[in-house]
Amino acid sequence: MNIKINSNFKNIKETYLFSEISQRVKRYSEANPGKDIIRLGIGDVTLPLPSVVTSAMKIAAGEMGEQKTFRGYPPESGYPFLKSAVQSHYQRYGVSLDISEIFISDGAKSDLGNLVDILGSNKVIIPDPVYPVYVDSNLMNGNNISLISGSKENGFLPMPDQITGDAAEPAVIYICSPNNPTGAAYNSEQLAKWVEYALGTGSLIIYDSAYEAFITQDDLPHSIYEIKGAYECAVEVCSFSKFAGFTGVRCGWTIVPQKLTADDGTSLNKMWLRRQSTKFNGVSYPVQAAAEAALTPEGMKQCLSNIEYYRRNAALIGEVLDSKGIFYTGGRNSPYIWLECPDKMGSWEFFDMLLNKAQIVGTPGEGFGEAGEGYFRITSFGTYENTVRACDRLREIL
Amino acid sequence: MNIKINSNFKNIKETYLFSEISQRVKRYSEANPGKDIIRLGIGDVTLPLPSVVTSAMKIAAGEMGEQKTFRGYPPESGYPFLKSAVQSHYQRYGVSLDISEIFISDGAKSDLGNLVDILGSNKVIIPDPVYPVYVDSNLMNGNNISLISGSKENGFLPMPDQITGDAAEPAVIYICSPNNPTGAAYNSEQLAKWVEYALGTGSLIIYDSAYEAFITQDDLPHSIYEIKGAYECAVEVCSFSKFAGFTGVRCGWTIVPQKLTADDGTSLNKMWLRRQSTKFNGVSYPVQAAAEAALTPEGMKQCLSNIEYYRRNAALIGEVLDSKGIFYTGGRNSPYIWLECPDKMGSWEFFDMLLNKAQIVGTPGEGFGEAGEGYFRITSFGTYENTVRACDRLREIL
Known part of the structure; x- marks a missing residue:
């Protein structure tokens, strides 16, 4: 063909992170048959959906099979019943939203990726290490990206004073808190500095709060709109994926203030x-009905019980690292634990060591960006039993 | 804020078509209380989902609630079980596809809109009248659009010889067959001319086959890949929406040949x-399970029975127009009937006449583009009983 294609795609790096991991695990398994490998690299939930959620979905599926209750095209921005439930959810955090500011989506990834459609060519500020969608979707649009690094010094919470170049230049700023992959979460004071920076420069913050349900500390905001001035400078993208185990159901929302x-x-x-x-x-009606059920009091109870299960796993891993004096972020307000590889090991070196000596699979930090070199991600999404066994092994080899 | 926004959005026209229709209907109802209005303007299915589909969805929802059968993130391009079902579906039309060429989506609209992401700035050829998504998604990307008009003369099937400007210039060409809104469908010979044009100029055809299940005539292709050479020049976007009544369930697919x-x-x-x-x-697991059920032999039987119901409605409307000697396209291979307004009436004039004299609501053709002026769309998605009554009224007033 002779048509022009989007040449920006050439600038996107292929990531071989997860295929490299699975190849190394495969080679190890073949060389060491019968060894019991524990996988703590996964970024996906593992517990089944709460029963109120599956019940609501079944009922909605049934409604679609009856003439009186059949529903065709959903509203593009979501059914009012689900938008109201999201609105009420925010009221728990003291955040008031108008229904027109809530857009139901098929998940945070779609909206995070598609938001570039409404923006022009701006300076884009993205933390490193980071969820790759921010970088890749901006590269596809040919945008100019500035990475700001997380580090041991800033607790993997980069701040506006790290921004290089023209400090007054308006920018599109991505913030993910609690962060994927580091599990680090901004407190109110830190977020207020970001909002102040955005308001001062006329910047837009794209705030990814997909992991907010894991927050346990009182001084950590669940929504950026808990910060004064955020309605004038921030879009917030959230998801049912981690909160309600919806990774396979697909539902989320985006807030775009008036x-x-x-x-x-x-x-x-x-x-x-x-x-x-x-x-x-729009989103499938049975999916929206399931999402609404997750936000009912009983649904919240069941969802939080699942989150508590993962939290217990995270606490176990954290205790081992604490006892060994290993620096890490996350765990307390996040399903992820981001640890400094001991003895100045590289990420892949530590990966191989863990696999060979403890038969534990995690994720090398450099897979999430250069600033992740020397770090390693372990998740709490395994079973309790496997996490206990993994902790025993870690205690022995670290 | 001072960030740059996508200024191309300013070039997108707001369409007030459906709000204008509802306002006129409201005014009429208020002035004429108790009048029995029959709505044949709707572009959405109305029959409930087949029972095999809702059963499959309920079972899948149940699986998501059990540890052993829970599924997290789906593959971005769809579950192999559904891709295989789509592959087999195409074999019925003699079309061979590799599994890697099939991408499961949440509906044709998303893919038709998002395909511009991978393309550069090309000449874009779009038929008029047309489904507004092609035009709007290209305007958002700042692309240069050439409309080619449907007319009574070409049976609302524009051909490559209508293309103006540099005839050798490669282009992105949108084709929807059977067409929304005209219901007109290209035969193999006509489509072969489009493929020949695309291959000769190095163009890309984006082929929207969302209404293929309504085709009854043997010489009309269900897929563009029935035409020799199409694998080298065409992407095909299809949907479960009209075939299986999935407008509220959200599932479709896109074929991108290797x-x-x-x-x-x-x-x-x-x-x-x-x-x-x-x-x-990726698409919700219970949705993909429901879609797979629609492609089983029993699912096909139930889906085609629903389509037969709409077809019978279309035939009734067609008979009235035939008896009055009114020119129309569609109906036979499409749920839409696209008629020439009698007595050289304008689209809105005819709309008002139908509403006032027969209490029938349809859609003025100019809402789909300039070439739709003087035409009118009536759909077969009403109930049989209402369609019969509407036909009686049409017979009287036309």
Whole structure:
């Protein structure tokens, strides 16, 4: 063909992280048959859906089979019943939202990726290490990316004073808190500095709060809108994936406040509505019904019980690292534990050591960006029994 | 905020078509209380889902609630079980596809909108009248659009000889057959001319076959890949929405052949996989299970029985128009009937006449583009009883 293709795709790096991991594990298994390997590299939930969620989904599926209750095209931005439930969810955190500011989606990844559609060519600020979607979706649009590094010194919570170049230049800033992969979470004071920076420069914050349900500390905001001024500078993207175990069900939401306007007065809310109405046809009705059930009191109870299960795993891993004096972030407010590889080992070196000596599979930190070199991610999404056994092994070899 | 926004959004026209229709209907109802209005403007299915589909969805929802059968993140391009079912579906039409060429989506609209992500800035050829997504998603990307008009003369099936400008220039060409809104469908000979044009100019055809299940005539292809050479020049987007009544369930697919390469050898299949892996996290498992059920022999039987119901409605409307000598396209291979307004009436004039004299609501053709002026869309998605009554009224007033 002679048509022009999007040449920006050439700038996207292929990541071989997970295929490299599975190859190394495969080689080890073949050389050491019968060895019991414990996988703590997974970033996906493992507990089944709460029963209130599956019941709601079954009922909704049944409704779709009856003439009186059948539903065709859903509203592009979500059913009012689910938007109301999300609105109430935010009220628990003292955040008031108008229904028109809530957009139901098929998951955070879609919205995080598609938000670039409504933006022009801006300076883009992204923390490192990071969930690769922010970088890749901006590379696809040919945007100019500045990475700001997490480190032991800043507790993997980079701050505005690290921004290089013209400090007054408005930017699109990605923040994920609690962070994937580091598990580090900004407190109110730190987030307020980001909001202040954004308001001062006319920047936009894209705030990914997918892991907010894992927060246990009182001084950590669940939503950026708990910070004064955030309605004027931030979009928030959240998900049912980790909170309610919806990774296989696919539902999330995005908040685009009515107060978000470009300097010519254009409403970002209207632009996003237009984008979604044009390129998206809404979320499956049974999925939205299931999501609504997760936000009922009984649903919340069941979801939080699952989160508590993962938290207990994280605490066990944290105790081992504490006892060994190993630096780490995460665990307390996140399903992820991000640890400094001991003895200045490289990420892959530590990966091989853990696999060979303890038959534990984790994720090398450099897979999430250069600033992840020398670090390692372990998740709490394994079973309790496997996590206990993994901790015993870690205690022995570290 | 001072960040740059996507200024192309300013070029997208707001369409007030459906709000204008509902306002006119509201005014009429208020002025004429108690009048029995029959709505044949709807573009959405109305029959409930087949029982095999809802059963499969309920079972899958139940599986998600059990530890042994729970599923987390689905593959971004779809579960192999559903891709295999789509592959077999195409074999019925003599079309062979590799599994890697099939991408499961949450509906045709998403993929039709998102495909622009992998393309550069090309001449874009779009038929008029047309489903607005093609135009709007290209306007959002700042692409240069050439409309080619449907008319009574070409049976609302525009052909390559209508293309203006440099006839050798490679282009991205949108084809929807059977067409929304005109219901007109290309035969094999006509489609072969489009494929020949695309191959000769190095163009890409984006073929929307969402209504293929409504085809009854043997000489009309269900897939563009029934045409020789199409694997080298066409992407095909299809949907469970109309075939299986999935407008509220959300599932579709897109075929990107391995043979589609840019002139530098870049594989469009790889680009689309990369786009989807970055900005999409796959389709809900219970939705994919429901879609698989629709493609089983029993599912096909139940789905086709629903389509037969709509077809009978279309035939009734067609008979009235035939008896009055009114020109129309569609109906036979499509749920839509696209008629020439009698007595050279304008689209809105005819709308008002139908509403006032027969209490029937349809859709003015100009809502789908300039070439739709003087035409009118009636759908077969109403109930049989209402369609019969509407036909009686039409017979009287036309």
